[in-house]
Amino acid sequence: NAGVTQTPKFQVLKTGQSMTLQCAQDMNHNSMYWYRQDPGMGLRLIYYSASEGTTDKGEVPNGYNVSRLNKREFSLRLESAAPSQTSVYFCASTAPGQTNEKLFFGSGTQLSVL
Amino acid sequence: QQQVKQSPQSLIVQKGGISIINCAYENTAFDYFPWYQQFPGKGPALLIAIRPDVSEKKEGRFTISFNKSAKQFSLHIMDSQPGDSATYFCAARDSNYQLIWGAGTKLIIKP
Numbered sequence: 001n002a003g004v005t006q007t008p009k010f011q012v013l014k015t016g017q018s019m020t021l022q023c024a025q026d027m028n029h030n031s032m033y034w035y036r037q038d039p040g041m042g043l044r045l046i047y048y049s050a051s052e053g054t055t056d057k058g059e060v061p062n063g064y065n066v067s068r069l070n071k072r073e074f075s076l077r078l079e080s081a082a083p084s085q086t087s088v089y090f091c092a093s094t095a096p097g098q099t100n101e102k103l104f105f106g107s108g109t110q111l112s113v114l
Numbered sequence: 115q116q117q118v119k120q121s122p123q124s125l126i127v128q129k130g131g132i133s134i135i136n137c138a139y140e141n142t143a144f145d146y147f148p149w150y151q152q153f154p155g156k157g158p159a160l161l162i163a164i165r166p167d168v169s170e171k172k173e174g175r176f177t178i179s180f181n182k183s184a185k186q187f188s189l190h191i192m193d194s195q196p197g198d199s200a201t202y203f204c205a206a207r208d209s210n211y212q213l214i215w216g217a218g219t220k221l222i223i224k225p
Binding site (some may be wrong): 046101 | 148151163216217
């Protein structure tokens with residue numbers, strides 16, 4: 001049982017390049033989330049998907065897009081990367097009916113934008 | 115106010131001592147208060163959580179104390195061990211069921 005799997009684990013981009021962060025969960029969870037983690041700022045929600053076919057903006061959505069490909073997969077895309085998007089990105093999911101009582105996180109993607 | 119203020123930013127405790135991390139909030143609509151533990155290179159994992167109708171919750175060496183009137187809650191780690199060295203995040207769930215996170219506390223337990 002892998003839980004939440006994120007790829008890649010590390011990525012270096014140049015300003016203006018694009019990339020997609022992949023996330024998949026095998027727990028049959030409905031809700032999935034993308035967070036960014038920056039030193040001294042905790043976790044900030046970028047986008048979330050309450051169920052397959054729906055996505056909503058979180059606290060810091062600018063510069064990002066998401067796709068809920070199916071129930072298992074939720075991807076995060078940076079169309080034109082900026083140095084301010086240097087961060088550690090975490091995908092998370094939560095079980096049906098849990099209403100955020102227990103989030104399961106992936107191991108993160110460390111992204112550097114030069 | 116959709117903020118959760120966490121302190122201290124970092125904490126060093128001797129092995130066997132008590133580690134205490136504090137969080138404060140303003141929004142009285144918050145209805146669920148979890149603590150997450152994060153080891154280097156890993157994602158956060160739920161450690162313990164409390165609802166505002168309870169003043170204390172204990173799970174092993176970990177205790178949450180909750181003061182509704184003061185709008186504060188804290189994590190106490192008794193008999194702290196080197197394996198407890200990690201970053202700890204408090205959070206609060208708002209009326210939209212979204213979690214608002216504290217900034218994190220890096221805890222180091224010295225052998």
